[in-house]
Amino acid sequence: MNIIVCIKQVPDTTEVRIDPETNTLIRSGVACIVNPFDMYAVEEAIRLKEKFGGKVTVITMGPPQAEEALRETISLGADEAVLISDRAFAGSDTWATSYTLSGAIRTLGDYDVIICGKQAIDGDTAQVGPGISAHLDIPQITYVKKIEEVDMEKKYMRAERMTEEGYEIVESPLPCLITVVKEINEPRLPSLKGKMRAKKAEIKKIGAKDMDLDPGLLGLNGSPTKVVKIFTPAPREKGQVIEGDPKEISEKLVELLKSDIL
Amino acid sequence: MSIRVIDEKCGGCKLCVKTCPFGCIEVVNKKAVIDLDKCNLCGACIESCKFDAIVLTKISPSDIDFPKKLEQYKDVWVFCEQRNGIIQSVAHELLGKGRELADTLGVDLCGILLGEDVKGEAQNIIHRGANKVYLVDSPKLKHYQSEPYSKVLMKLIKEYKPEIVLCGATSVGRSLISRVAIGIHAGLTADCTGLEIDKENRLLLQTRPAFGGNIMATIICPNHRPQMSTVRHKVMKEAQVNNHHKGKVIEVNYGDDVYSSRTKLLDIVEEIEETVNLTEADIIVSGGRGLQKPENFYLIEGLAKALGGAVGASRAAVDAGWKTYSHQVGQTGKTVCPKVYIACGISGQIQHLVGMQSSDVIVAINKDPHAPIFNVATYGIVGDLFEILPELTKKFKEVLKR
Numbered sequence: 001m002n003i004i005v006c007i008k009q010v011p012d013t014t015e016v017r018i019d020p021e022t023n024t025l026i027r028s029g030v031a032c033i034v035n036p037f038d039m040y041a042v043e044e045a046i047r048l049k050e051k052f053g054g055k056v057t058v059i060t061m062g063p064p065q066a067e068e069a070l071r072e073t074i075s076l077g078a079d080e081a082v083l084i085s086d087r088a089f090a091g092s093d094t095w096a097t098s099y100t101l102s103g104a105i106r107t108l109g110d111y112d113v114i115i116c117g118k119q120a121i122d123g124d125t126a127q128v129g130p131g132i133s134a135h136l137d138i139p140q141i142t143y144v145k146k147i148e149e150v151d152m153e154k155k156y157m158r159a160e161r162m163t164e165e166g167y168e169i170v171e172s173p174l175p176c177l178i179t180v181v182k183e184i185n186e187p188r189l190p191s192l193k194g195k196m197r198a199k200k201a202e203i204k205k206i207g208a209k210d211m212d213l214d215p216g217l218l219g220l221n222g223s224p225t226k227v228v229k230i231f232t233p234a235p236r237e238k239g240q241v242i243e244g245d246p247k248e249i250s251e252k253l254v255e256l257l258k259s260d261i262l
Numbered sequence: 263m264s265i266r267v268i269d270e271k272c273g274g275c276k277l278c279v280k281t282c283p284f285g286c287i288e289v290v291n292k293k294a295v296i297d298l299d300k301c302n303l304c305g306a307c308i309e310s311c312k313f314d315a316i317v318l319t320k321i322s323p324s325d326i327d328f329p330k331k332l333e334q335y336k337d338v339w340v341f342c343e344q345r346n347g348i349i350q351s352v353a354h355e356l357l358g359k360g361r362e363l364a365d366t367l368g369v370d371l372c373g374i375l376l377g378e379d380v381k382g383e384a385q386n387i388i389h390r391g392a393n394k395v396y397l398v399d400s401p402k403l404k405h406y407q408s409e410p411y412s413k414v415l416m417k418l419i420k421e422y423k424p425e426i427v428l429c430g431a432t433s434v435g436r437s438l439i440s441r442v443a444i445g446i447h448a449g450l451t452a453d454c455t456g457l458e459i460d461k462e463n464r465l466l467l468q469t470r471p472a473f474g475g476n477i478m479a480t481i482i483c484p485n486h487r488p489q490m491s492t493v494r495h496k497v498m499k500e501a502q503v504n505n506h507h508k509g510k511v512i513e514v515n516y517g518d519d520v521y522s523s524r525t526k527l528l529d530i531v532e533e534i535e536e537t538v539n540l541t542e543a544d545i546i547v548s549g550g551r552g553l554q555k556p557e558n559f560y561l562i563e564g565l566a567k568a569l570g571g572a573v574g575a576s577r578a579a580v581d582a583g584w585k586t587y588s589h590q591v592g593q594t595g596k597t598v599c600p601k602v603y604i605a606c607g608i609s610g611q612i613q614h615l616v617g618m619q620s621s622d623v624i625v626a627i628n629k630d631p632h633a634p635i636f637n638v639a640t641y642g643i644v645g646d647l648f649e650i651l652p653e654l655t656k657k658f659k660e661v662l663k664r
Contacts, residue, residue: 091303125453127436130408163433239638246649249650
């Protein structure tokens with residue numbers, strides 16, 4: 001079973017704290033991590049490999065520094081890693097990003113499943129996973145919380161897809177693309193052996209010229225959307241402290257919330 | 263867009279180094295140097311700089327040449343998501359916003375409805391302000407599946423050429439519209455919280471939070487049509503019902519190849535544990551580690567029930583197994599923006615805050631007066647939730663007579 005996992009390197013917002021004085025973010029020394037949702041994707045891929053054999057290839061599009069993120073996935077058990085990096089990709093929106101990733105996937109040969117995290121925590125769009133499957137014209141199952149069955153002979157998979165009210169059971173032929181949510185598994189920690197392997201592993205690098213893609217559809221030029229303004233949102237107004245014994249507090253709060261609740 | 267440091271102005275103070283969320287600025291020889299490979303042009307450093315030494319060159323809408331054929335595209339479309347034949351409330355909100363945008367542009371507001379036996383709902387969409395409803399009714403479209411839905415929507419867009427397409431940022435909407443945007447090479451902006459028209463340039467200004475809401479970005483789509491956005495629940499105001507509003511239902515049918523799907527929906531499982539859908543709830547009562555043990559969630563549930571609200575939980579409570587993941591509010595859970603959010607025994611780690619800080623009113627109940635949750639609270643209560651919650655529930659029951 002050949003599995004491809006798409007990951008993204010993002011700033012670790014869990015290290016970010018709020019400055020109680022200014023109510024702004026303290027961002028100093030924020031490290032880069034593998035997008036948390038992608039860690040579930042990597043784990044699921046490794047579990048599938050352990051069950052069915054085959055190979056896990058992790059790919060990422062990003063700056064040269066993203067190599068670190070790829071090495072981390074190797075320490076967990078990924079077999080190969082590919083860094084898709086080129087100045088030509090700068091300024092890519094989700095259209096151009098999914099176009100580039102699909103181009104990279106085409107260079108990797110046959111695959112059975114592509115796994116992505118449901119979204120990245122910096123942009124929160126959840127658009128790149130479905131975007132890749134659309135570019136590759138393969139079926140997709142988004143928000144997967146459990147893979148119920150994979151049949152490698154009949155080439156299909158059955159999965160539980162999270163919805164607002166519960167979940168759906170969806171079947172798809174292979175190859176397909178799935179995006180996964182946190183509930184799907186508990187990612188393992190790297191082993192010592194894995195860490196050693198990650199250090200030595202060779203990371204394959206590909207750029208725009210290595211793929212069969214239209215240069216006009218890459219990076220900023222290939223991106224239909226453009227950012228025109230960036231600003232920090234107005235901070236919330238300073239709140240009000242309610243004091244007293246539980247009874248008094250409740251009375252005051254009910255009075256204050258009445259208009260919002262009734 | 264490009265960013266650069268004006269060396270003559272840079273004082274080498276390192277404020278920008280501290281501010282950069284990507285850690286891509288270094289001070290070399292007392293001058294800031296931006297690593298352009300890492301920079302994503304978020305602009306946070308520009309605001310931090312006391313010397314105005316960093317400049318970001320942006321594209322302004324008037325710099326953009328308009329290809330003439332874009333003018334063929336008109337009308338504002340709202341994808342009216344139905345589940346079990348019922349239009350989802352987020353569509354009503356989008357019809358409200360859509361009407362406003364259509365009026366500003368002087369075009370029609372159209373509802374898009376896919377489903378089985380949903381003709382009756384088409385009238386309801388008209389009563390919510392639509393001038394037209396494009397209805398595709400087939401047993402094959404009863405439930406959402408990504409391929410038939412995206413193929414139908416792409417066909418409709420190619421044929422009727424809307425200028426704007428709005429869709430709820432739901433588990434269906436996000437998956438569907440991402441696929442559609444690729445197929446027709448349209449611009450798509452996720453999770454918008456603000457939509458406005460730049461009348462002069464006839465562009466949709468789409469504002470959305472990034473970085474868990476710590477940065478806002480306004481995005482345009484200058485050279486592609488339609489301009490597409492997904493919008494969160496509860497951000498826009500619902501369109502009012504007017505039973506006298508008239509409109510036209512246009513039924514469209516396609517061949518079986520358009521309705522075909524490689525994926526197959528086998529079953530839909532509704533988790534009855536959840537009485538109210540978290541993302542749609544007007545009121546959410548959430549519990550965290552401060553509840554001490556899972557049984558104590560009854561306090562949260564009691565208050566939620568009295569208020570007719572939903573039950574949320576912090577990541578700590580979910581990770582401890584006290585509540586299922588579907589209740590989790592925050593970065594790795596759900597992003598919610600109810601009218602009232604009551605956080606009980608939740609300290610307010612940044613991962614939690616990004617999931618709920620856009621709520622209209624936030625009430626925080628916590629023992630620790632220094633808990634970060636109080637920074638975002640509209641009403642802060644420092645105290646013991648075991649004493650306050652029962653009292654509060656009682657009081658609300660009295661007032662609401664539930």
